[in-house]
Amino acid sequence: MSAVVAEKTTLRAGAFGNATHLACRECGHQVDLGPFYACPECFGPLEVAYEFGEVTREQIEAGPANIWRYQALLPVPTDIQESPNTEPGFTRLLKADNLAAELGIANLWVKDDSTNPTNSFKDRVVACALSAARELGAKVFACPSTGNLANAVAAAGARAGIKTVVFIPSNLEQPKQVNSAVFTESLVAVNGNYDDVNKLASEIAGEEDGWAFVNVNVRPFYAEGSKTLGFEIAEQLGWRLPDQIVIPVASGSQLTKVHKAFQELIKLGLVEDKPYRVFGAQAAGCSPVSVAYKAGVDAIRPVKPDTIAKSLAIGNPADGIYVLDICRETGGAVEDVTDDEVRDGIVLLARTEGIFTETAGGTTVAVLKKLTESGQLDTSLETVVINTGHGLKTLDAVSGSVGPAATIEPSYAAFAATGIA
DSSP states (O other): OOOOOSSOOSOOTTTTTTEEEEEETTTOOEEOSSSOOBOTTTOOBEEEEEOOOOOOHHHHHTSOSSGGGGGGGTTSOTTGGGSOOOOOOOOOEEEOHHHHHHHTOSEEEEEEGGGSTTSBTHHHHHHHHHHHHHHTTOSEEEEEOSSHHHHHHHHHHHHHTOEEEEEEETTSOHHHHHHHHTTOSOEEEESSOHHHHHHHHHHHHHHSTTEEETTTTTHHHHHHTTHHHHHHHHHHTTSOOOSEEEEEOSSSHHHHHHHHHHHHHHHTTSSOOOOOEEEEEEETTBOHHHHHHHHTOSOOOOOOOOSSOGGGOOSSOTTHHHHHHHHHHTTOEEEEEOHHHHHHHHHHHHHHHSOOBOHHHHHHHHHHHHHHHHTOSOTTSEEEEEEOBBGGGGTHHHHTTOOOSOOOOSSHHHHHTTTOO
16 A cells, blocks of 8 residues: 555544545445555455534535535545535436437436536546545655546546645546646556556556555545435435335446445435435446346456446456445445437437436446346336546547538538438
């Protein structure tokens, strides 16, 4: 592990809010709050544990219209709003009646995270990671990324006035490369896939002092940001949980943390305890969790990604086994779709609800359709599907599938001949 703490030797009081320690998800061993991500006893992953005290709906509703309304439920200080950040979150929950009618679902919502500051849900997790990096005295804010995370880290670092270095696969979609390079001069393209980039980041984190890699050595704090998706969905539904939710799976962290959010809301008495089903969505070209689910096994066999859904192209997902546990325990499933189905999903969401999603969202919508057609998803129940990013980031995915219906001369006769009227 790297020595993230550069100049500070002790944490200020309340640096991580109501968080009390880090706990191993495998053996339960407790570790002090700090730049640690692997259990020293069993090498299992660490996550943040809390003592919340009383948290009320009224307290939350009185907060700002961003993720900091949930400050009491996150590992951030009470004065988090005073620190420059991109203030992500509280994105719209859209009633998707047109898409529902198309798929035969009685009650459907889209949680549209494409309107975050850098147009993806990654702004949420980065905001929490940035807070941890500040409190730990980090001098460099960094990440390995499939694109969206690089955008979010570069923008957040610029806003906070901290040096950022972001690492991406060299074959990443050009719009995502530009969306990172515009915020930082230290964009590093690596020949290899995301798992190669992540391995390099882990090596650098072990060698360089004062570097906070958001999804490596401050990962426990970073991951907590995904809980805010679950908090918002429940609040926007009138403080209730949906019956079913479909979530894209890359590392698997988002799915596990949305589930964690629902469980925390139940324990705090903020929502009624009720059963809900969690479904995971993957692209067939990188579907190790879906393959394991269908085979009925617990082990995730790493794969080499080959899909247009590059933001989901993590061949060795860190939280894959936990995704399996949650989907099985809740009565959900993990499903995958082909690249052609991903493209169809993008167009379907755009032409029914006016939402242009990137390939990850196309994957999730396509999986929603597949689950409906196969009968795995109950069409009579209230369902939420998550759109994690904007389609302008992955234009190449559909540029060959959509375009002018006709190219005509500037005359009414030419227009009439198209048959569009």
